[in-house]
Amino acid sequence: MGRVTEIQCAVIGYGGAFSMGKHHADMMERTGVMKVVAVCDVDPKRLEAAKSELPGVRTYLSVDELLAKEDFDLAAIVTPHNTHAPLALKCLKAGKHVIIEKPMCLTVKEATAMIEAAKQKGVMLTVYHNRHWDGDFMAIREVVEADLIGEIFHVEMFGGGYHRPGHWWRSDKAISGGLFYDWGAHYLWWLLQLIPHPIQSVVGAFHKLKWHDVTNEDHVQAIIRFANGTVADVQFSTLAAAGKPRWFILGTEGAVVDRWEGKFSLHYFVNGIRAETQVPYKESRWFEFYRNVANHLLHGEELAIKPEQARRLIAIMEYAERSAKQGGKALSLPYEQA
Numbered sequence: 001m002g003r004v005t006e007i008q009c010a011v012i013g014y015g016g017a018f019s020m021g022k023h024h025a026d027m028m029e030r031t032g033v034m035k036v037v038a039v040c041d042v043d044p045k046r047l048e049a050a051k052s053e054l055p056g057v058r059t060y061l062s063v064d065e066l067l068a069k070e071d072f073d074l075a076a077i078v079t080p081h082n083t084h085a086p087l088a089l090k091c092l093k094a095g096k097h098v099i100i101e102k103p104m105c106l107t108v109k110e111a112t113a114m115i116e117a118a119k120q121k122g123v124m125l126t127v128y129h130n131r132h133w134d135g136d137f138m139a140i141r142e143v144v145e146a147d148l149i150g151e152i153f154h155v156e157m158f159g160g161g162y163h164r165p166g167h168w169w170r171s172d173k174a175i176s177g178g179l180f181y182d183w184g185a186h187y188l189w190w191l192l193q194l195i196p197h198p199i200q201s202v203v204g205a206f207h208k209l210k211w212h213d214v215t216n217e218d219h220v221q222a223i224i225r226f227a228n229g230t231v232a233d234v235q236f237s238t239l240a241a242a243g244k245p246r247w248f249i250l251g252t253e254g255a256v257v258d259r260w261e262g263k264f265s266l267h268y269f270v271n272g273i274r275a276e277t278q279v280p281y282k283e284s285r286w287f288e289f290y291r292n293v294a295n296h297l298l299h300g301e302e303l304a305i306k307p308e309q310a311r312r313l314i315a316i317m318e319y320a321e322r323s324a325k326q327g328g329k330a331l332s333l334p335y336e337q338a
Contacts, residue, residue, distance in 0.1 A: 007297055008072040010038040012063060012087055013079035013101075014046045017168075020101065021046070022053055024076045024128070027290040034074070034294055040066045063087055067094045074297070076128075077101060082175045085110035088125070092117040097124040097297065103185035104310040106177040107318055108334055111311035118307065124296065126303055127310040130289050131186045132193070135282040140247065140256055140264065143279060144194055148268055150253030153230050155191060158244040159183045160219075160237035164211055171214040178206075179217045179236050180317040187234055188313035194249075197226040198337055199312070201330040204320030210239055222320035225330075311335065 009028050014021035021039070028034035039050040040060040047059040060066040067090065074097040077087050085105040088098050092114060104127045105111050118125035131137065143149065165171040170182060207219040219237040226232070235244075247258035258264035263278045288304070295301035315333040323331045 005033065005298070007034045007074055007097075007294065009034050009036050009074045009076065010040060010066060010070060010072045010096075011036060011050075012040045012066070012075055012077045012091075014039050014041040014050045015043075015078070016046065016049070021050070021078045024078055024099075024101075025050075025054055027287060028076070030287060031290050031294040033298060034290065037072055038066060038070045063090055067091070067096075073097060074099065074124075074293075080169050080175045081177050081181055082106060085114060088114050089117055092121055092123060092125065095121050095123060098126075099293065100125075100127050102127055102129055102189075102310075103177065103181050103317075104307065104314055106181070106314070108311060108315050111307070111314050115307045115311065124293070124303065125307045126293060126305045127307065128289060129186070129189045129305050129310065130286040132189060132305065133285040133288045135284040136258065136260070136264070137190050137193075138282045138285075139279055140190075140249070140258065141194060142282075143256060143266060144249075144251075148253070148266065149249065149251030149255060152195060152249055152251045154250040155195070155230070155232040156244070156248040157187050157191065157232065157234045158237075158240075158246060159187060159235075160240050161243060162241045163238055165214045165216060165238055167214065171216045173215040173217070176216060177317070178321065179220045179238070180222070180320065184220070184234070184236055184317060185313060187236075188316055189310075191224070191232055191234065192309070192312055195226050195228075195230050195232065197228045197230065199316070199333050200225045200227050200336075201332055202316055202319045202323055203328050203330050204323035205328060206321055206324040207239070220320070222316055224316060308335070 011021050011025050025036045028036055038058045041047050075091040076099040078101045084100050091098050169175040203223040205221040206217045209218050211218050218239045221235045224232040245257050246260045249256040254268035263280045266279050267276050292304040296303045319331045323329050
């Protein structure tokens with residue numbers, strides 16, 4: 001048998017919101033070694049869009065039909081959050097490599113089932129944490145890794161504002177997982193890259209006070225304590241009448257304050273004298289995700305986004321809610337080793 005030089009791919013979920021199905025297909029084709037051969041969606045109109053945008057692609061209305069009729073290597077799952085685990089498990093058990101849109105799933109139990117299925121079948125499982133390569137995060141990480149602010153001991157992260165959520169599946173808690181599970185997945189991924197220590201405990205506070213026509217929470221908070229003593233306070237809100245910086249990072253030798261304005265403030269000391277400068281964001285490089293996946297499958301390059309890493313942030317969100325329901329009790333997380 002000759003060496004595999006092309007990866008046959010299927011996109012599961014070609015919804016119109018943010019055109020994410022098309023985004024994944026384009027990224028695959030851009031690698032030059034990944035070929036989109038099939039698209040699956042429950043909406044016939046979206047399948048017609050796929051045929052128009054991806055000439056020659058074959059389309060299916062169900063994953064069962066896709067798996068029964070199509071010979072492919074890798075599936076990208078780009079569907080509502082509560083469907084990620086069931087669909088991924090079908091594909092993994094069929095021996096397919098799987099990419100899941102973030103968040104990975106809704107619970108640690110689901111994440112673990114997928115990780116174990118991938119290991120049993122000897123296939124790849126990863127999560128599309130494309131914002132690992134966001135220009136703002138890469139610039140902040142570079143400052144931290146250069147030790148310009150010393151050892152981080154306190155982090156605050158904030159996202160949101162004051163607005164009525166829209167009426168769609170992302171505002172339906174049973175489908176989305178709740179307010180934390182959208183941008184929270186990005187923020188928590190960033191946080192865990194900057195603080196390379198096990199999580200000691202999570203305390204949650206969840207509020208449902210105003211927007212009763214949707215089921216997502218109005219305001220959520222997770223206070224995360226790491227084994228080295230670092231504490232992070234992560235909040236998302238649709239009830240915040242006043243905003244906060246997106247990043248507020250305190251280190252023993254300086255600080256970072258970022259308001260998502262194309263640059264962030266770096267506070268530091270030169271010969272004991274306080275100084276401040278503005279650091280511009282880098283250029284985002286989302287394609288790095290698919291470049292890495294292709295090289296991992298064809299050449300054995302180390303996978304950049306490992307499923308065990310993605311499971312950690314699912315644990316934070318799930319256990320923050322459990323903590324909130326227990327009156328703010330500090331909870332330890334599974335699979336964390338001090």
